[in-house]
Amino acid sequence: xxxxxxxxxxxxxxxxxxxxxxxxxxxxxxxxxxxxxxxxxxxxxxxxxxxxxxxxxxxxxxxxxxxxxxxxxxxxxxxxxxxxxxxxxxxxxxxxxxxxxxxxxxxxxxxxxxxxxxxxxxxxxxxxxxxxxxxxxxxxxxxxxxxxxxxxxxxxxxxxxxxxxxxxxxx
Amino acid sequence: xxxxxxxxxxxxxxxxxxxxxxxxxxxxxxxxxxxxxxxxxxxxxxxxxxxxxxxxxxxxxxxxxxxxxxxxxxxxxxxxxxxxxxxxxxxxxxxxxxxxxxxxxxxxxxxxxxxxxxxxxxxxxxxxxxxxxxxxxxxxxx
Numbered sequence: 300x301x302x303x304x305x306x307x308x309x310x311x312x313x314x315x316x317x318x319x320x321x322x323x324x325x326x327x328x329x330x331x332x333x334x335x336x337x338x339x340x341x342x343x344x345x346x347x348x349x350x351x352x353x354x355x356x357x358x359x360x361x362x363x364x365x366x367x368x369x370x371x372x373x374x375x376x377x378x379x380x381x382x383x384x385x386x387x388x389x390x391x392x393x394x395x396x397x398x399x400x401x402x403x404x405x406x407x408x409x410x411x412x413x414x415x416x417x418x419x420x421x422x423x424x425x426x427x428x429x430x431x432x433x434x435x436x437x438x439x440x441x442x443x444x445x446x447x448x449x450x451x452x453x454x455x456x457x458x459x460x461x462x463x464x465x466x467x468x469x470x
Numbered sequence: 471x472x473x474x475x476x477x478x479x480x481x482x483x484x485x486x487x488x489x490x491x492x493x494x495x496x497x498x499x500x501x502x503x504x505x506x507x508x509x510x511x512x513x514x515x516x517x518x519x520x521x522x523x524x525x526x527x528x529x530x531x532x533x534x535x536x537x538x539x540x541x542x543x544x545x546x547x548x549x550x551x552x553x554x555x556x557x558x559x560x561x562x563x564x565x566x567x568x569x570x571x572x573x574x575x576x577x578x579x580x581x582x583x584x585x586x587x588x589x590x591x592x593x594x595x596x597x598x599x600x601x602x603x604x605x606x607x608x609x610x611x612x
Contacts, residue, residue, distance in 0.1 A: 306530065310526065310529070310530055310533065311526055313525055313526050313529050313530075314521050314525045314526050317519065317521045317522075317525060318518075318519040318521065321519050322519060331522075331525070331528075331529065334529060335529060335532060335533060335536070338529070338533055339533070339536065339537070342533075342537060398512075398516070401509055401512060401513060402513065402516070402517075404509075405509070405510070405513045423493075424493070424510075424514050425514055425517055425518060425519070426518075426519065427490055427518075429490065430486075444486075445485075445486040445487070446486070448486040449484060449485050449486035449487075452483060452484050452486065453484050455510065456484060456506055456507075456510070459505075459506035459509055459510060460504075460505075460506045462506075463505045463506055463509070
């Protein structure tokens with residue numbers, strides 16, 4: 300694989316990797332550095348990469364493993380950094396409080412989900428990855444990813460419904 | 471958006487069978503959805519990670535820099551190693567040149583030995599066989 304081919308087939312995925320890398324590392328500061336390191340790793344392996352049947356999948360897997368290694372080195376917990384929550388900005392204080400509350404509620408619900416389900420749900424709904432990309436990164440079969448996703452969505456849906464029913468009753 | 475369409479999409483969504491585009495439609499039209507979907511969509515829209523602009527191009531530039539710099543460094547290290555090897559080779563070659571072969575040594579030794587031949591004969595010709603305070607007796611070869 301030469302440099303032009305590498306740029307087209309591998310390096311162009313940098314933007315695609317960004318949400319996943321950023322979320323796993325828990326901050327956007329080191330995201331670009333991490334992507335750069337991932338790309339250099341892949342560049343070193345370019346000979347094997349050229350013959351790989353699923354280049355994109357391999358790139359996703361390498362990226363996720365690299366991030367997990369980074370976390371291990373820093374002894375950070377993935378569970379705590381999977382979610383990156385922005386401070387919600389709204390002009391209305393009442394609205395702002397509601398947003399905050401919503402965030403806290405959903406964050407709590409996500410924490411209750413099994414690790415795999417949570418990761419798949421976040422990768423799909425928040426980061427907008429295709430099932431095939433999630434399957435490659437997590438080394439699961441697509442059907443398994445779909446099952447995990449469905450379970451997570453149903454679980455969250457049910458829990459949110461409960462919260463809102465409760466609220467409606469109270470109001 | 472029609473309620474029925476939304477309902478159908480939500481069902482598909484919960485089965486994990488919807489496409490990314492369909493999901494986007496669902497999240498964008500959440501105000502028509504049941505409140506739990508509305509809440510989830512709001513959460514997603516707020517917590518999406520935005521990819522910085524021109525990320526690919528920016529990263530590519532620094533990637534180019536780093537990979538070519540690495541190659542340059544490699545070349546530097548290799549050339550340094552090569553010159554050290556060259557120096558060592560020269561040194562060894564020079565030392566070998568300084569060392570003489572056995573034949574040359576033999577010739578030199580013989581030459582040196584030949585210098586002593588006359589002297590030895592002289593001694594042999596006039597050696598002292600007795601010596602005290604008054605007399606010294608020499609032998610003399612004729």
